[in-house]
Amino acid sequence: MTGLEREIRELIAAEGPITVERYMALALGHPRLGYYVTRDPLGAAGDFTTAPEISQMFGELIGLWAAETWSLLGRPAPLRLVELGPGRGTLMSDALRAAGVLPGFREALTVHLVETSPALREAQARTLQPAGVAVTWHLQLAEVPPGPAIVIANEFFDALPIRQFVRARTGWHERMVGLGPDGALSFGLAPDPDPRLAAPGQPGDVLEVGEAGLAIAAEIGARLARGGGAALVIDYGHHRSGPGETLQSVRHHAFADPLAEPGEADLTAHVDFEALARAAARAGASVHGPESQGDFLRALGIEARAERLRRGASAEQAAEIGAALRRLTGPGPDGMGDLFKAVAFAQPGVTQLPGFAPPAASVRAAQELEQT
Numbered sequence: 001m002t003g004l005e006r007e008i009r010e011l012i013a014a015e016g017p018i019t020v021e022r023y024m025a026l027a028l029g030h031p032r033l034g035y036y037v038t039r040d041p042l043g044a045a046g047d048f049t050t051a052p053e054i055s056q057m058f059g060e061l062i063g064l065w066a067a068e069t070w071s072l073l074g075r076p077a078p079l080r081l082v083e084l085g086p087g088r089g090t091l092m093s094d095a096l097r098a099a100g101v102l103p104g105f106r107e108a109l110t111v112h113l114v115e116t117s118p119a120l121r122e123a124q125a126r127t128l129q130p131a132g133v134a135v136t137w138h139l140q141l142a143e144v145p146p147g148p149a150i151v152i153a154n155e156f157f158d159a160l161p162i163r164q165f166v167r168a169r170t171g172w173h174e175r176m177v178g179l180g181p182d183g184a185l186s187f188g189l190a191p192d193p194d195p196r197l198a199a200p201g202q203p204g205d206v207l208e209v210g211e212a213g214l215a216i217a218a219e220i221g222a223r224l225a226r227g228g229g230a231a232l233v234i235d236y237g238h239h240r241s242g243p244g245e246t247l248q249s250v251r252h253h254a255f256a257d258p259l260a261e262p263g264e265a266d267l268t269a270h271v272d273f274e275a276l277a278r279a280a281a282r283a284g285a286s287v288h289g290p291e292s293q294g295d296f297l298r299a300l301g302i303e304a305r306a307e308r309l310r311r312g313a314s315a316e317q318a319a320e321i322g323a324a325l326r327r328l329t330g331p332g333p334d335g336m337g338d339l340f341k342a343v344a345f346a347q348p349g350v351t352q353l354p355g356f357a358p359p360a361a362s363v364r365a366a367q368e369l370e371q372t
Contacts, residue, residue, distance in 0.1 A: 001261075002033070002261050002262060002263050002264055003033050003263075004026065004027065004030055004033040004034070004262050004263035005185065005261060005262050005263070007026075007030075007033070008023070008026060008177075008185065008262060009179060009183070009185065012177070012178055012179050012185075013179065016178070017176035017177060017178035017179075017188060017190075018176065018177050018178075019163060019174060019175075019176060019177070020161075020162065020163060020164045020174075020175050020176070020177060020187075020247070021161040021162060021163045021211070021212075022161070022177075023177040023262070024161035024162065024267050025161045026262065027262040027263055027265075027267055028159060028161070028266075028267055029116065030263065033263045034263060035263050035264070035265065035266060035267070036116065036117045036120070036159075037116070037117055037118065037119075038119065038263070039119055040088065040119050040120060040123055041266055042087055042088055047250050047251050047252055047253060047265065047266050048250050048253060048266060049253075050087055050154065050155050051091075051154065051155075051234070051293075051328055051336060051340075052087065052090040052091035052094065052154065053087070053088070053090055054324050054327055054328060055321070055324035055325070055327075055328060056094045057297075057302055057305050057306060057309070057321075057324065057325070057328070058091070058094070058297070058328060059090060059091040059092070059093065059094025059095045059098070060094050060095065060097070060098035060305065061098070061297060061300040061301070061302055061305065062091060062094075062095050062152060062154070062232065063094060063095025063096060063097070063098035063099035064098050064099060064101070064102075064300065064301075064354075065232060065300060065353075065354050065355060066081065066095060066099055066105075066150045066152070066232075067098075067099040067101070067102040067105045068102070068354045069150060069230045069346075069353055069354060070102075070105055070108070070109075070150060071102065071105075072350070072352075072353065072354075073148070073228065073229065073230065073346075073347070073350070075104060075108065076108070076147075076148035076228060076229070077104075077107075077108035078108060078109070078110055078147060078148075079108045079109045079110070079147075079148050079149065079150060079229070080109070080110055080112055080144055080145065080147055080148065080149035080150070080229075081109040081110065081111050081112065081149070081150050081152075082112045082113075082114065082141070082144055082149050082150065082151045082152065083111075083112075083113050083114070083151075083152045083153070083154075084114045084141065084151065084152070084153040084156045084216075085114070085115065085153065085154075085155065085156035085159070086113045086114075086115055086120075086124055087120065087123075087124075087154075087155075088120065088123040088124060088127050089113070089123060089124035089125075089126075089127035089128045090127060091152070091154055092111065092113070092124075092127075092128060092131075092152075093127050093128055093130075093131055095152075096111075096128075096131045096133060097131070106133070109133075110133075110134065110136070111128075111133050111134065111135045111136070112135075112136050112137075112138060112144045112145075113135060113136070113137050113138070114137075114138050114139070114140060114141055114143075114144070115137055115138075115139075116139055121137055124137075141216065141219055141220070141223070142219070146223075146226075146227050147227050147228075148227055148228040148229045149223065149224070149227065149228075149229040149231075150229050150230055150231070150232075151220055151223075151224075151229070151230075151231035151232070152231070152232050153231065153232070153233045153234070153235070154233075154234045154235070155234070155235055155236075156233075156235065157210070157213045157216070157217075157233065157235050157237075157271045157276065158235050158236060158237065158268040158269060158270065158271055159266070159267070159268050160210055160212040160213045160216070161210075161212050162208045162209060162210045162211075162212075162213075162247065162269045163175075163208070163209045163210075163211060164206055164207070164208055164209075164245070164247065165194060165197060165206070165207040165208075165209070166189055166204070166205070166206055166207075167201035167202060167203055167204060167205040167206075167207070167243075168189070168193070168203060169203060170193050171193025171194070171195075171197065172193055172194050172197040172199070172201070172207060173189040173190050173191075173192070173193050173194070174189070174190040174194055175187055175188070175189060175190075175206075176188050176189065176190055177259065184259075185259040185262075186259065187259070199243075201243055205243040206243060206244060206245035207243050208244070208245070208246060208247070208269055208270075208272070210269065210271070210272060210275070213271065213272075213275075213276065214275060214276065214279040215279075217233075217276040217277075217279040217280045217283075217345075218279040218280065218282065218283040219283075220280060220283075220285070220345055221279065221280030221281065221282070221283030221284055221285035221345055222283040222284060222285075224280075224284070224285045224345055224346060224347045225283060225284025225285055225347060225348055226284075228347045229346070229347060230344060230345065230346040230347070230350070230353060231280075231285075231344060231345045231346070232342065232343075232344050233271075233273075233276065233342070233343050233344070233345075234293060234296075234340060234341070234342045235271040235340065235341065236270055236271065236336075236339045236340045236341070237270040237271030237272060237273055237340075237341055238270055238271075238272065238273065238274075238341075239273055239274060239290055239341065240274050241272050241274045241275050244270075246269045246270035247267070247268075247269045248267070248268055248269070249265045249266065249267050250265060250266045250268070251264065251265035251266070271341070273289075273290040273341050273343050276343065277289075277290070277343055277345075280345040284348060285345040285346060285347070285348070286345065286346045286347070286348055286349070286350050286351075287343065287344070287345055288343065288344040288345070288346065288350075288352070288353045288356035289341070289342055289343040289344055289355075289356050290341040290342060290343035291341065291342050291343075291355065291356060292337060292338050292340070292341060292342075293328070293329070293336055293337055293338075293339075293340035293341060293342055294328075294329035294330065294331070294335070294336075294337025294338060295337075296342040296355045296356075297328060297329050297337075297355075298329060299354070299355045299356075300354060300355050302325065302328065302329060303325070306321050306322070306324075306325045309321050310322075342355065342356075344356055
């Protein structure tokens, strides 16, 4: 039994069953024993791999997206370049290198990373040291100074706690985490239905509500409406809101029991992109997308970039580049192109953004990168 599991069992014994949302918050973010507080979870030696770790192409294209978007917004200066949940800093490092092709962009920006993990902050500092830019860390987006901003969130929203409700004859009952007959953690249902939920459903349907994610989407939307800028969210999830159970636990690159050894495995849920977009729009932002990650990256010119990288590469390197391209844009269980989606928010009045507008709007960025 992990130390965190012992604490959770004691909490439940004293106060009664806790919500799935609270369980996830403790498992991932407990100040001493939480999953993201105690480790670097990325890479072959960790539990999962994200797109920036698969290939430099991903971060480069995000950097070009940010630079092109800055230009479309009138080149505001100073600009806050913000990343939520920046992993090891790989995406930001690749983005800054590629974004240098647009004159003036690097000079206009200040870099802000929203990160709660001490271990990952250290990794980010090491990764970004060669970039030669000043970096400021924050615990939450609200700490980033006001003003025009471009916000990047790659695989951030999926790790935010969610609530789960199960449809019964009497209505939607919230799923809880309690103690089974043997004293182990187990799922159960609140005895009374939630009177606020009136969505239709069949007995046994599961409804997931990411209140924490919706609050952050609304915060981003309000910031952009007030101070200007844009945001790009890339994550795995579904285009439309609807019932479905997606809570999962991943450890050592394999699925695990979500209630087994809390604090030792990653817990995530699919992102409801329709709900995120609705929250940002209600806060005053314009919404662009969502698009599949494959379509988004192709619109930004990832195929041309892959071809450029293959020139002069060894046969082994060329094969690795091709495999990375298929992983990032391809369909099916081995590809991220369909499951992952991209959506953008922007200040009011913005009618097109790279990757979400007709392809011609993104061609210039790909051509600029072709020269590097």
